[in-house]
Structure formats: structure tokens, C-alpha cells
Amino acid sequence: MAGTRRRPGRKAAKRTRAPGARPKPRPRPKPGRRRRPPPPPVAPDPSDAVLLTLSRELAEARAEDQISGALARALDAVFPGRAFSIRLVDPRTLALTTFYASGRLRPDRPGRLVLARDAVEEAGLSAAALAAGGVRVVEREEPLFEGYEEATSVPLAVSGALYGVLSLEYAPGGPGVPAEDRPLLRRVAGHAALGVRNVRSIDELTYLKTYLEELIEHANALIWAVDRDRSVIVWNAALAKLSGLAAGEVLGGEALLRAPDDERPRLAAVLARSLGGERVDGVETRLLRRDGGEVRVAVNTAPIAGASGEVEGVILIGQDLTLLRSMQAAAEHAERLAAIGRLVAGVVHELNNPLTAVTMYSDVLLERFTARGQDPADVEKLRAIKDAGQRIQRLARDLVTYARPTGARTEAVDLVPAVDEAGRMAKPALKEAGAALVRDGGDGPYVVEGNRPSLVQVVLALVTNAAQAVPPGGEVRVGLAREEGEVVLTVADEGAGMPPEVAARAFEPFFTTRAGVGIGLGLPIVQGIVERHGGSVSLTTAAGRGTTVTVRLPARAATPTELRPVGPADARQRPPGDTPTHPRLPRPPRG
Incomplete structure (x- = not known):
């Protein structure tokens, strides 16, 4: 019975056909058809291992000389017996930045890049844009090396931008056929183009980062920044000079510690508003100096958003109010001087004639009394009159000089x-x-x-x-x-x-x-x-x-x-x- 088990120690019962039932016929093999043997194992392509190594080296490269060295090793391993050249260019100007050659260059070949038209079209590049950048687009490849008659080149192109050219050249009777080598050369060029673009992107990001850091560091403004934990992450040179605290002494510390005790709650509220995504302008606050003094500054704050759009910190850009206060004091001083100048000019004008008469007459009388042997007490009185008149003249002159400085020629x-x-x-x-x-x-x-x-x-x-x-x-x-x-x-x-x-x-x-x-x-x-x-x-x-x-x-x-x-x-x-x-x-x- 279906689904039953045979008991241990007993033999299975022999199945019998029902009376009158025909046996089921066995399938017969079709005439002329034999069983297919299993396919033989496929030998691995040596170029795959080379390309894998090339990809790893390009991913680790951080400079163009590392890229050209990795490419030279790959081309020498994959295309033995061929001469090759590696030319890397600036995608914006198409100026040559790196040139690696494994053969002797022909003296009659110009230094300009040369590409076949079919290679340009295959890479999706614009022939007109290349020509404007100084690249020659020709119908047939032109060998660069002496003793070689055929050549094939593949551009290093990504998203319509040219990053360089890989070229193979063939000697008469030498190994390799351009048409057969071209597919594998395109694979190498694809890896190389991505590697060059990544290195260029890293260089540009590094330059931009350095540029921004230098811009912040040497800006003629007080710039500092804090993260979400209110730890200082930026403290520029202007702020270090004003406070007397170097960046190394401040970075990583609590931002509120840079303010006096009574100013910290107010500064904490401003930072909280900016960490919430709000810009805060025109905040006057005080900062501590190394010597224990304080400086008054005016700051504007702005939130710093990360890649996800979330606020990751706050930047504060400020101005030392000491300069502003000194300018205000200078303006008030100039106004006072103008008023003094008007007053002094009138006073000196009225005093000048009488004072001149007093000093001149007293001088004449002093000489006459002295020569005639007059009473010494009278002589001293005349001398006191003369000295007092001269002193008043000097004071008047000093007032005019201070209040109304002259613009004499130099x-x-x-x-x-x-x-x-x-x-x-x-x-x-x-x-x-x-x-x-x-x-x-x-x-x-x-x-x-x-x-x-x-x-x-x-x-x-x-x-x-x-x-x-x-x-x-x-x-x-x-x-x-x-x-x-x-x-x-x-x-x-x-x-x-x-x-x-x-x-x-x-x-x-x-x-x-x-x-x-x-x-x-x-x-x-x-x-x-x-x-x-x-x-x-x-x-x-x-x-x-x-x-x-x-x-x-x-x-x-x-x-x-x-x-x-x-x-x-x-x-x-x-x-x-x-x-x-x-x-x-x-x-x-x-x-």
C-alpha cells in the first residue's frame, strides 16, 4: 500500500501486474543521436589578472606618475613586443601634463596630440572641441616612434571629457595586429580614464579645501566655527591675534569658555538658534583675552549643513568693535577740533595785535631801562610783562597748530x-x-x-x-x-x-x-x-x-x-x- 513502510527483517513483497494489463514500454533512443560529453574547462585569460591588478593600483593612486607607472606595467604585460605611449592631459585646457614613452620618438612628429577620427567618434568626443584645444583629428593613425609603421590609439574619455591617450605601435614583422589589440586596449583605457578622473577630482578637492582653509585663516575678519557639541573646529589668525590665543589652544574646546561667565547664557542661546537652522545677525558679545582682559566684537552666525542637509555646525563671522569705536572717537575728535579751530581762530585774531604791541613795547622798554640803569624792580616787571606776552603768543600758536593743521607742500x-x-x-x-x-x-x-x-x-x-x-x-x-x-x-x-x-x-x-x-x-x-x-x-x-x-x-x-x-x-x-x-x-x- 502506498505510503506504508516495510518492517525490519522482512523482504519486500513482489509487485505483480493486474491480470490482462500490458507492460509500459521503455523509451528508445532516437536513431543517430548520441549523448553530448561535458565541455572542457575554459583556460583563464591572463589579461583579466593584469586588469584586476591595474584596477587595484589605479584605485590606490594619488598622483599622475603613479597612474602612468601602473599603466606602463599593464601595457607591457598585456601587449608584449609593442611600443606604447601614455599621454595624460588637463581636460579643461587639453594641455599635456604627463608623457610616458617606451620607444625612441621621431624628430618630425609634432608635440600636439593626434587622434584618429573613428577613435574620437567611438569615444563620444567632439572633434570641433578637440581641434579648438589643439588636438589634431586625422583619418589614419600616425606612429610616434622610429622603426614603427602602424599605430592604434584609444582616448581616455569620461562623460565627454578627454583625460589622455593610450597608443600602441607595431614594428614590421613584429607581434600584434591593431584591429585585434584594439578591444583589449579599450578595456585598459576605460580603467585608466576612471583612475585619472578620480585623481584629478581628489586634487581639485584638496586644492579647494586648502584654498578655503587659507581664505578663512588669513581673512581680514574674525572667523570661528563650532560643531553640534559646541566644540571649536575653526579659529582663524585674526581671532588668534585679537584674543592672544593660538588655534592649537582653542580647537576642540568648549566654545562658551571663550566668553566671560555673564555672557555665556546669551552666546549659548545664539548658538542654539543657529544649530536650529536660523541665521543670527548683528550680535554684540565679549570674548576673553589671554591676559584676562575682554574684547567686544559683533558677529553674524549661519548654520553649516552637511551632505544630508542636516545642520552640523555653526560659523561665526565677526568684527572687532575696537576699530569701530576708535573711528567713532576719531570722528568726534575731528568735530571737537573743528569747533576749537573756529573758536581759536577768532580769539587769536583779536589777541594778536594787542599781544604784539605788548611784547614789542615791553622789549624796547626793557632794553632802555637796562641801558639807563633804572630800578631793577622795574626792569624785572618789564621782563615779566614781556615773558607773559610771549607765553600767551606761544599758547595761541599751539592752539592754532593743533586745531587747524596746515597742508604745507612736501x-x-x-x-x-x-x-x-x-x-x-x-x-x-x-x-x-x-x-x-x-x-x-x-x-x-x-x-x-x-x-x-x-x-x-x-x-x-x-x-x-x-x-x-x-x-x-x-x-x-x-x-x-x-x-x-x-x-x-x-x-x-x-x-x-x-x-x-x-x-x-x-x-x-x-x-x-x-x-x-x-x-x-x-x-x-x-x-x-x-x-x-x-x-x-x-x-x-x-x-x-x-x-x-x-x-x-x-x-x-x-x-x-x-x-x-x-x-x-x-x-x-x-x-x-x-x-x-x-x-x-x-x-x-x-x-
């Missing part, structure tokens, strides 16, 4: 004779202080472009200030030197120096520590003249070690004919802002 000026002239003019102040003037440096010339009387006034003011600071018997040293395209003038004294709080205000208008001697415009006037000449002035001092004022002016090359020595005519020139002429006064009465 010329090539050698500072050596200018310093000598200022030294002669400063002799009364040096004599009164009991100080000696010493000049350091060579004979020059130390040439700058400037206004000669103004530069003499600078040296005179600095030497006079120094003479007032030195003790009796001290020295005032004036030095001249050249440093990196600049002429450097230094005036140093052996005085008591300045405490830091005084030195910080030395160039502040109307600040003085010698009440009754001046109104605090000496150094501000010097600073204004120097800056109008494109230079800078600085001061170094320490209590008990004297003071040195350093003036830096752009150096200028000048011919000897341009340099006019400072003479008596220059000594008679009045400093900028002085009253140009005195009014004619009546002669004092005799008596």
Missing part, C-alpha cells in the same frame, strides 16, 4: 640737517636746564618725504620736552637710523621717567603735569604732524629710567640735487600755525 628732507637746526633752536632750553645735546647715528642721509619746517618743529618740541625733564648736567640723546624701509628718530632723556598712568595719557590733548608751563599740546602736535607724514610716534618710559620718544617715518630715496641744506633761511621760517606777519607798529616815544 619735499625730500634729510633729517640730519633738520636735527642740527632744531638743536640750534633748542639751545636756550638746553642752557636753562643745564643739559647737553648728543646726536647718535651716522651722517646719513636719512631722507623722508615731508614738510621741512614741520619736521624741524617735531624735533624741536621733543628736544625741548626732554631738556625740561633731565637733571642739571644730564644729556638729551637724538638718534637716527634706518629700519625696514623707515627712518627712525629717537629722542631720549635721563630724567625721572613717567609712571604708567601718566605715560598712558602723554598724547592726550591738554593733559600736562607742569601746570603753568604749558597747556599739554606739545606731544599731541608732534603726533599730528608725524601721522600726517604717514608715520607713527610712540613713547617708552619707566620711573627712574628716563623717557624715549620714537618717531618712524617712511624712508624715501632722493638724489643729491633734491636735498636742500637747512640754513638760516629755514631758521627764520615760522612753524605751522604761527602768525605769518606782525602788523606795523608805531615807534615808541623817546624819553
Whole structure:
């Protein structure tokens, strides 16, 4: 019975046909047909192993010389006995970038690329575009090597762009047939084209990455970036200079640590908004400096999206508000100066005639009283009147010079004779202080472009200030030197120096520590003249070690004919802002 099992130890029952049933006929083989034997094993193609190795080497290549070396080994293994050449080009300009040849080049062959028209059409390239790039498209291949008569070439093309050409050449009676080699050469070229394109893409991405990094690093803006964990991933040079913290000290750290404690919640809220995909503009915040100080900056933030479109970080681009504040202060200062200039001009105009009469008459009377042996007390009173009038004239002149600087013409000026002239003019102040003037440096010339009387006034003011600071018997040293395209003038004294709080205000208008001697415009006037000449002035001092004022002016090359020595005519020139002429006064009465 179907589905039953035979019990162990018993023989199977013999099946019998039903009575009258016919036996089932067995199939007979068709006449003339035999059983087919199994196919023999196919021998592996040696070129497949070479192409596999080539693919691996091209995938690992990072430079064109590695690609050309891998191709040379593959062509030598797959096409023995043929000469070959490998030419790689820039797909944009079609300029040759790499050339590898295994034979001796014919001298009559031009350096231009040559391709057969059928190879160009087969690769899907534009013959017109190739011709415009300097590639010759011909009907028949032209061998490059001496002793070879036939050639076949295949372009290295991807997506309509030409990356190079592979060529095989055949000697008479040598191995190989161009038509038979061409299919395998196309396979090699296909691998090579992808490898060259990948290397070029990597090079372009590397260049673009480096370019962007350099752009961010050296941008004239404060640029930093954070990731989703608020760790700093970018900290450019401008920010490092402003904060005093190098990138290596900041990268990878918590961004909020760069701000003061009371500013961190506000900065965290701004970063959270940008990490949510929002741009935030015009945020003023404070950052910590290495020295413990703070700087105020204004920043704009923007989210950084990754390849998936998700926000992966935030970039912050800022501006140091110190410069903006200084520009605002300069504008306010200019407005104040304009107002002072208008006021001073009117005051000086009204005071000039009476003061001139006072000083001239007192001078004449002083000489007359002295010659006649008048009462010494009266002589001293006249001298006090004369000194007071001259002092008021000097103050008025300083106010005009500071508030309304002149735009005098400039010329090539050698500072050596200018310093000598200022030294002669400063002799009364040096004599009164009991100080000696010493000049350091060579004979020059130390040439700058400037206004000669103004530069003499600078040296005179600095030497006079120094003479007032030195003790009796001290020295005032004036030095001249050249440093990196600049002429450097230094005036140093052996005085008591300045405490830091005084030195910080030395160039502040109307600040003085010698009440009754001046109104605090000496150094501000010097600073204004120097800056109008494109230079800078600085001061170094320490209590008990004297003071040195350093003036830096752009150096200028000048011919000897341009340099006019400072003479008596220059000594008679009045400093900028002085009253140009005195009014004619009546002669004092005799008596």
C-alpha cells in the first residue's frame, strides 16, 4: 500500500501486474543521436589578472606618475613586443601634463596630440572641441616612434571629457595586429580614464579645501566655527591675534569658555538658534583675552549643513568693535577740533595785535631801562610783562597748530640737517636746564618725504620736552637710523621717567603735569604732524629710567640735487600755525 513502510527483517513483497494489463514500454533512443560529453574547462585569460591588478593600483593612486607607472606595467604585460605611449592631459585646457614613452620618438612628429577620427567618434568626443584645444583629428593613425609603421590609439574619455591617450605601435614583422589589440586596449583605457578622473577630482578637492582653509585663516575678519557639541573646529589668525590665543589652544574646546561667565547664557542661546537652522545677525558679545582682559566684537552666525542637509555646525563671522569705536572717537575728535579751530581762530585774531604791541613795547622798554640803569624792580616787571606776552603768543600758536593743521607742500628732507637746526633752536632750553645735546647715528642721509619746517618743529618740541625733564648736567640723546624701509628718530632723556598712568595719557590733548608751563599740546602736535607724514610716534618710559620718544617715518630715496641744506633761511621760517606777519607798529616815544 502506498505510503506504508516495510518492517525490519522482512523482504519486500513482489509487485505483480493486474491480470490482462500490458507492460509500459521503455523509451528508445532516437536513431543517430548520441549523448553530448561535458565541455572542457575554459583556460583563464591572463589579461583579466593584469586588469584586476591595474584596477587595484589605479584605485590606490594619488598622483599622475603613479597612474602612468601602473599603466606602463599593464601595457607591457598585456601587449608584449609593442611600443606604447601614455599621454595624460588637463581636460579643461587639453594641455599635456604627463608623457610616458617606451620607444625612441621621431624628430618630425609634432608635440600636439593626434587622434584618429573613428577613435574620437567611438569615444563620444567632439572633434570641433578637440581641434579648438589643439588636438589634431586625422583619418589614419600616425606612429610616434622610429622603426614603427602602424599605430592604434584609444582616448581616455569620461562623460565627454578627454583625460589622455593610450597608443600602441607595431614594428614590421613584429607581434600584434591593431584591429585585434584594439578591444583589449579599450578595456585598459576605460580603467585608466576612471583612475585619472578620480585623481584629478581628489586634487581639485584638496586644492579647494586648502584654498578655503587659507581664505578663512588669513581673512581680514574674525572667523570661528563650532560643531553640534559646541566644540571649536575653526579659529582663524585674526581671532588668534585679537584674543592672544593660538588655534592649537582653542580647537576642540568648549566654545562658551571663550566668553566671560555673564555672557555665556546669551552666546549659548545664539548658538542654539543657529544649530536650529536660523541665521543670527548683528550680535554684540565679549570674548576673553589671554591676559584676562575682554574684547567686544559683533558677529553674524549661519548654520553649516552637511551632505544630508542636516545642520552640523555653526560659523561665526565677526568684527572687532575696537576699530569701530576708535573711528567713532576719531570722528568726534575731528568735530571737537573743528569747533576749537573756529573758536581759536577768532580769539587769536583779536589777541594778536594787542599781544604784539605788548611784547614789542615791553622789549624796547626793557632794553632802555637796562641801558639807563633804572630800578631793577622795574626792569624785572618789564621782563615779566614781556615773558607773559610771549607765553600767551606761544599758547595761541599751539592752539592754532593743533586745531587747524596746515597742508604745507612736501619735499625730500634729510633729517640730519633738520636735527642740527632744531638743536640750534633748542639751545636756550638746553642752557636753562643745564643739559647737553648728543646726536647718535651716522651722517646719513636719512631722507623722508615731508614738510621741512614741520619736521624741524617735531624735533624741536621733543628736544625741548626732554631738556625740561633731565637733571642739571644730564644729556638729551637724538638718534637716527634706518629700519625696514623707515627712518627712525629717537629722542631720549635721563630724567625721572613717567609712571604708567601718566605715560598712558602723554598724547592726550591738554593733559600736562607742569601746570603753568604749558597747556599739554606739545606731544599731541608732534603726533599730528608725524601721522600726517604717514608715520607713527610712540613713547617708552619707566620711573627712574628716563623717557624715549620714537618717531618712524617712511624712508624715501632722493638724489643729491633734491636735498636742500637747512640754513638760516629755514631758521627764520615760522612753524605751522604761527602768525605769518606782525602788523606795523608805531615807534615808541623817546624819553
